[in-house]
Amino acid sequence: MSSQLINGKEIGQQIRVSIKEEVQQLATKGITPGLAVILVGEDPASHTYVANKEKACQQLGIYSELIKLPEQTTEEQLLQQIEQLNSSAKIDGILVQLPLPKHINEQKVIETISPLKDVDGFHPVSVGKMLLGQETFLPCTPHGVMKLLEFSNVDVAGKHAVVIGRSHIVGVPMGQLLLQKDATVTYCHSKTPDLEAITKQADILVVAVGRAKMIKSHHIKEGAVVIDVGMNRDEFGKLCGDVDFADVVDHTAAITPVPGGVGPMTITMLMVNTIQSAKMKLV
Ligand SMILES: NC(=O)C1=CN([C@@H]2O[C@H](COP(=O)(O)OP(=O)(O)OC[C@H]3O[C@@H](n4cnc5c(N)ncnc54)[C@H](OP(=O)(O)O)[C@@H]3O)[C@@H](O)[C@H]2O)C=CC1
Ligand SMILES: Nc1nc(=O)c2c([nH]1)NC[C@@H]1CN(c3ccc(C(=O)N[C@@H](CCC(=O)O)C(=O)O)cc3)C=[N+]21
Numbered sequence: 001m002s003s004q005l006i007n008g009k010e011i012g013q014q015i016r017v018s019i020k021e022e023v024q025q026l027a028t029k030g031i032t033p034g035l036a037v038i039l040v041g042e043d044p045a046s047h048t049y050v051a052n053k054e055k056a057c058q059q060l061g062i063y064s065e066l067i068k069l070p071e072q073t074t075e076e077q078l079l080q081q082i083e084q085l086n087s088s089a090k091i092d093g094i095l096v097q098l099p100l101p102k103h104i105n106e107q108k109v110i111e112t113i114s115p116l117k118d119v120d121g122f123h124p125v126s127v128g129k130m131l132l133g134q135e136t137f138l139p140c141t142p143h144g145v146m147k148l149l150e151f152s153n154v155d156v157a158g159k160h161a162v163v164i165g166r167s168h169i170v171g172v173p174m175g176q177l178l179l180q181k182d183a184t185v186t187y188c189h190s191k192t193p194d195l196e197a198i199t200k201q202a203d204i205l206v207v208a209v210g211r212a213k214m215i216k217s218h219h220i221k222e223g224a225v226v227i228d229v230g231m232n233r234d235e236f237g238k239l240c241g242d243v244d245f246a247d248v249v250d251h252t253a254a255i256t257p258v259p260g261g262v263g264p265m266t267i268t269m270l271m272v273n274t275i276q277s278a279k280m281k282l283v
């Protein structure tokens with residue numbers, strides 16, 4: 001079976017061209033969208049993602065501020081930093097890179113970000129609105145996956161979508177966005193006894209587990225669409241997804257690669273949210 005490669009790098013670039021025009025429109029009204037990214041500690045993977053976010057801002061004419069704080073930063077210091085950004089006129093979006101060092105309460109940090117600047121869509125107010133289908137900042141990775149499906153002409157309505165993973169930042173919102181597009185949604189997680197029995201029924205399979213190449217051809221129904229959110233290193237230190245691409249690809253109708261699939265879309269949706277936030281200054 002010949003499979004369609006869902007090229008997230010290309011689709012992401014396409015979306016960035018149209019949002020660049022929006023940034024130029026805003027500039028004529030004296031508005032420059034601004035994004036602040038806070039990075040606590042020295043996690044090397046986080047540094048790569050953050051660098052990609054900075055690059056995208058530069059490419060689009062979005063003002064960006066990278067705030068690097070040492071590993072030993074106290075929760076109090078971090079909360080103060082966020083409050084300062086909440087009241088900064090130059091900043092429309094605030095992203096605190098996760099995970100945070102263990103001595104800092106992530107939930108408290110997320111709840112300190114103003115919902116008006118919550119471009120990650122992780123604040124309980126944003127999550128609640130998302131669940132209710134109200135306008136809000138959608139979480140970047142699940143939103144990016146929905147755009148990938150849309151641009152690849154994958155119909156979601158009436159399909160059985162299976163999501164592996166139930167994290168608050170990927171799995172849970174992913175299932176909800178698919179549900180809102182009229183998919184029948186099943187969640188799988190580490191307590192699912194017979195994973196394969198469920199994934200074999202998926203017309204659309206979204207994998208967000210964090211285990212290198214765990215999904216093999218025996219998990220897949222012939223002709224399924226497979227979206228790989230995973231970002232791992234394989235035994236040779238090479239970037240790879242949660243899906244064993246080589247094993248699975250010939251059984252799929254369409255599949256995302258890693259890298260070049262979901263990752264670039266996450267960044268693009270962050271830019272979309274930052275511009276959405278800046279536009280609120282217009283009214
Ligand atoms: N491309 C991108 O833009 C992004 C990529 N990522 C990547 O996506 C992956 C997932 O991230 P995230 O959601 O934050 O990860 P988490 O570790 O928070 O969640 C992993 C989920 O997978 C489930 N799980 C773990 N092992 C199994 C198993 N053997 N079978 C079935 N389910 C299992 C867990 O179940 P339980 O809840 O029971 O523990 C959990 O719900 C990672 O590789 C991460 O790096 C993340 C964000 C953005
Ligand atoms: N508050 C917060 N928001 C996040 O959105 C967030 C986070 N914390 N913590 C970590 C995860 C992970 N994540 C990625 C972003 C970009 C790529 C990305 O650009 N990937 C490229 C290249 C990656 C590379 O070359 O290393 C690709 O897949 O092609 C991947 C993963 C955002 N996350």
Ligand SMILES: [Mg+2]
Nearest residue numbers: 098099167169
């Ligand atoms: Mg996590």
